Amino acid sequence: MSGLIQGLLLLFFVACACGIVLSAAFRGKATLRIIAALSTVCSVALMLSSALALVSGEGPEARLWILNGFGSFTLQLDALSSIFLFICGLVYLPASLFVARYLAHLFHDRYPARRFGVLHFSLMGSVALVLVAHDAYSFLISWECMSILCYFLVNYEQNPSTDTRAGYIMLAMSEAGFLCIVLAFLIAGRTATDFSFPALAAAAVHLSRPALWGVFLLGFLGFGVKAGIVPVNFWLPRCYTAAPPAFVPILAGVTLNLGFYGILRLNVDLVPTHGWGTGLVALIVGSVTALVGILYATTENDMKTMLAHSSIENAGIIVAGIGASMIFRGSGFAVPAAIALTAALYHTANHSVYKTLLFQGTGEIEAATGTREMDRLGGLARFAPGLSAVFLVACLSISAVPPFNGFVSEWLTLQSLLRSAVLPSSFVKIVFALCGAMLALTAALAVTCFVKTYAMSFLGIKRGAWEPNSVKVFGRSHFSSVYLAVACLLLGVLPTFVVPVLNRAIEPITTASATASLVPPFFTATEANHQLPPAFLEDFHNLGAQTGSKIVPGRGLVLLVRGAEQNPVIFAMSPSYSIVALALLLLLTWFIVTRATRARIVARNELWAGGIPRLLPEMSYTATGFSNPVRVVFQAVFRPNIVEDTRETVAVHFRTAIVRRREEIHLVDRLFFHPIGDAVSWFARLLAGMHHGKLNAYIAYTLGFLLLILLLYRLT
Amino acid sequence: MSFWFWNGLRRGIQTTSYPKAMELEAGVSPGRPLATSFTSSADAERAAAQCPVGAIVVRDRLADVELGRCIHCQRCHFGARYPLDWNYDYEWTKASGGGHDFRPLPKPYRNSLHVIVVDAGDCGACLHEVKQLNNPLYNVHRLGIFFTPTPRAADVLLVVGPVSENMRVPLQKTYEAMPDPKRILAVGACAITGGVFGRTAMSAGGISSILPVDLEVPGDPPPPLAVLHGLLAVTGRKDLVVC
């Protein structure tokens, strides 16, 4: 088995290398076919290898080479890596097909697809390397490669309208994050034998408290740059908006996860802290990130920017879950920690799937209509029903509507926050409650945001000047979109199969299994749970707990969270049951309605608009109008500046135009970067005062510094 | 704020008992001229000449009244040399007779009738009278009649005014937006025959040239009880005037 896995991984790397070479060799449409074909091979190889690794429990290890004095470069596919690798493969398949299709439709021979292909495969390879790296060196080198390749891909389209500054900002932030990560590893490995992950884990127990905090903060912020948490995420909206539509799904669906992987690997797996301090920081930062992200997403009208803010929101939820898990583990409650971590990992998988789908849809819309502004769209559903259906599935998933996948992971996250009742410290419990409230508000705003997105873009009257025919061409649903939509549905309907798989990665970290709590075996017909009192089991049996267990094959249909052993409290949720019930209800309703209204005459007429000659697009509700209540209620966060409020007139009493423009500075910029920037500028100006060109002063500086060093040497 | 509640209770029930019993209070209706016999046909002709809109038709010695034309100028009543007999009733609705027979709305609509009112160039009097039906003295809600702002939910289109040119298309759109079954009620002399405005380039001289009218309520303006009689006649709860 291990050999098979190793073989598949090798196949993956070989295919990547082939991809690089062949993309460079061919040109035009052939390149795109190569991208599509070889990416499929790579993704399937990734998925198979990680799936097999998870199922069999074996992780092959490969020692690449050994450098004297530094240690060995090793790769290993352990459980945590397998999960992320599987998600990566799952998303790369449709994303690559989308790349090939998008480039084929739009740019034909004039687009330098060769370079894109080379970069694409290189990025895939470096992402996989990051995930399987088993020592600090290989990890850091592949991380840096990945960052730089991301930058190249983001700044790929160089035409006057793209914002290349966004790419530079991303690169700068990535480098700053990288420095933090390097420092974190250095601090962690100060007393370790070498820099391989097992050695670091062993040395972690001897680290002093300040060192642990240092590792946590540096690692959290450093990986947080990639993950997209406040306050280091201000590159994300700019970058997602500026990146070419072919690349953004990968950026959102794959590279974002690397940030989470980093946090999990360094701060949860290798160097965990004791006590709840660090976890609390993660929880609070995560909740605030989620809230800020969704606030800006709700009031944003450019679809790509809106989705970027929504990614920030989801990143916040995941980090909050990780934080909760760290708190539980630090306080000694392993099972709730496992549950929280399950929620975080589930949400990572879900987010990758539906975010990729959303970005793909946005790319299609942009290709078809030429605009991403929701105020200029509208009425797309009539011209592109396939795209509309798939986009609807994605919107429902991200709004956490059952039976899709978002519901399961959000439910699990909120449930795990509710487990805080077991914690001893009341301060922590209060913080949990507040963060729970913030996340609940976030969920509500997310629904608003995506209702607005779907309704304003797809429903209603056409508001912009685009041609409906081009929409028909682009608007068919394709394999990649349907694949992702089906994945959304399956992940939502079959959580009882997903949770044990995730558990394999979680159990080594938290030393407790979540499966027993989440999907207890007592609902299955064969096993009886001896830990529970028989009377309890009997009650549940009478309530129909066994229903469906014989009809539907496999484990029970219920995903539930169980409380303490003595007085077990059950919170249950069953997406499978609900989808069956929903289907039955809908069928029944349809049946009744069609039979009852058979005799009815249906007349079709134009829309009633009060008797005016025609209902014009200017008269329909816009996205700005829809989200205005949110903007008004949270005005303290947005603090809009009214830049222009002019009233033009032809004559004194006769208005011809009222022009209003408002400008907003992002909250994070206002609170963090502008003050820091101002401080740095101030300091730099202070230092600049030293550079006045007088030679005597410079000699004096040198003398002073020399004296200082001698003094220091003397003192130490 | 509670004084509103107590005050309302103290005032008691003010609603009229129509249609169960006839409302006899003074001022509910301006009344209408009746067909009057004169001593000679010359007198009848002079009586007819008093009417500025030609609503009095002479048949031998009888001066008959075409109520659809009457504009309530009262020139045949107060201070007239040849006054006509006068009746202070208000049940005046008649079928339009514009080529199709009137069939009342089916039974389910009897106690649940939704009306949409369109002002097609009205002077304000007929519209105001219709509006009075909502006040507690008449209170059509107790009879199951409701005024709806959207034609999609309306059963009866109540039109006032002679249909000015600018309102022609909105009126037609309103009619087309109504689902079947639907009936049209033309209220007021302007809506029936164009009133004092007549048929010009600026107004169509009545609704019947544009839409198929079912019932007509004559008067200028018809009092609220006459309009109520018309609404009740649409569902067959009240009988029409035969002429």
Place this chain on the structure above:
Amino acid sequence: MTATRTKDAAVERLDWDALIADLQQRFQCDVAATDSGAIASAQINDISSLPALCRFLFWDVGCGFGGLIVEEGPQSWELRYIFLAHFSGWLEILVRLPLTTTSIPSISAEVHAADWHEREAEDLFGLQFEQHPRLGDFVLHDQFWGEGVAPFRKRFDITKVHANGQHNVSWRPLLVVRDPGAFAMPVGPVYEGGIGESVHFMLETVGEDVLRAVPRLFFNFRGVEKIAEGRNVAEALLLAERFAAKSSFAHSLAFCSSVERIGGANVPVRAKQLRILLSELERLRHHTGVITGICESTALAVSAAHAAMLEERLLRSSCAFTGHRYLFGLNTPGGLRRDFTEQQCHDLLDAVRKAEEQLRTLEDRLSFTSSFLDRLEEAGIVDLERARDLNLVGPVGRASGRGHDLRKECPYGLYDQYAFQVPREKQGDGYARLRVLFQEAYQSAHLIRQVIASLESGPVHELCQPTRGVALGWVEAPIGAALHWLRLDESGRVERYRIITPSFNNWLGFHVAVEDFAFQDFPIILATFGLSATECDR
């Protein structure tokens, strides 16, 4: 041209002779009295000085702007700009232009209130006014009528149906707010609020406040002025009564007074007194209707029900007294058509007394209902300067501080012999307008009591046979000042009939004065203005 000066004069009585001298010297006008003697007519010879002259009259002297009367004479256009020198008299600026004139300088930049008068003249007569900001698509909606119709010209045959039943599908409204997220909510003409007149609004917004509400009027345009041409006085009287029923008596009174001025009739005293009685009865009932509308708009249902019952009882009292609920068929040139017995007057007095009592109780209760006041206060504020600028008349103007009332400034009938006050408020918001309405209603009741107490016996009608002539009749209608200008030919038939209604003035004021309001306040502000679209549309 004398006038009495009353205590609550808002404007000082100006020096009439100095004004005439100014007109003659500075602007080279030929000043003369007109046929009827009620107006001083100043003919201007140099058309380019027209804007400056109007600016002088409106802003420097402080006259009010009455309106623009356009007439197509046999050889020339005759434009009359009517100004009211408060407490001194009417002044018309007469401009004669050859029929081939294509453009006339617009005065709307100087006198903003003239904006719509000029737009109406352009639509109906085809006259072009230079530098007018927006001409066209006013009275004749572009999507139904073509260009260049000019229905009020002599050559237009109104009996022929204008063959334009198709509507122009490329019509687009003129939108003003420039913002990518801006949109306009269409309201009407089949009004979404229930039973209402046909008016269309485009409420432009970016999602929060409504930045601009542009009304589209003239859905009820029936061309009354044109229909009246060629009719005799008795038939034209019917039109005057019935184009706006809620102010029917006031308009018929203005028409009759202009006919009486032409014919030189001497209206008996009893008729004049009864005319005051009926005018004030109409005002009382009209104001009760507007108060009902205000209560309905704020959704204070019980008070709306009370006010509606009150109005219905006043309608019934009117019918019991006169035979018609809206007072049709009473006025005739030379007096009234019928007389009333003492018993009838007593019954009316009773009814009015009860109505006033109930109104006072209603006002008292409303002033203690804070939720109601909250919605009215600061809603749709029009300050004095704006009201002056836009020439707002009637209760709306008085709520903003303009104390003009034609019953005091140019007393007609016997108003100068009765004591009454003209209420005035300063805030100019919805609550101020409501207070003015209540106070005027009480003053109307007061006048009715005085008239009935002092009613003289005698005839109510004197024969009036007018022949050729021209005269202006004016009246303070419930909504504000109304002018009826009439020219009769030698057989006593109408040659030109011009109606300037207070709603016409105030609708312009409404849409310019109301900007930046919350969407929920829109029906309330509309209700407090108490405007009538059909009176404006004619």
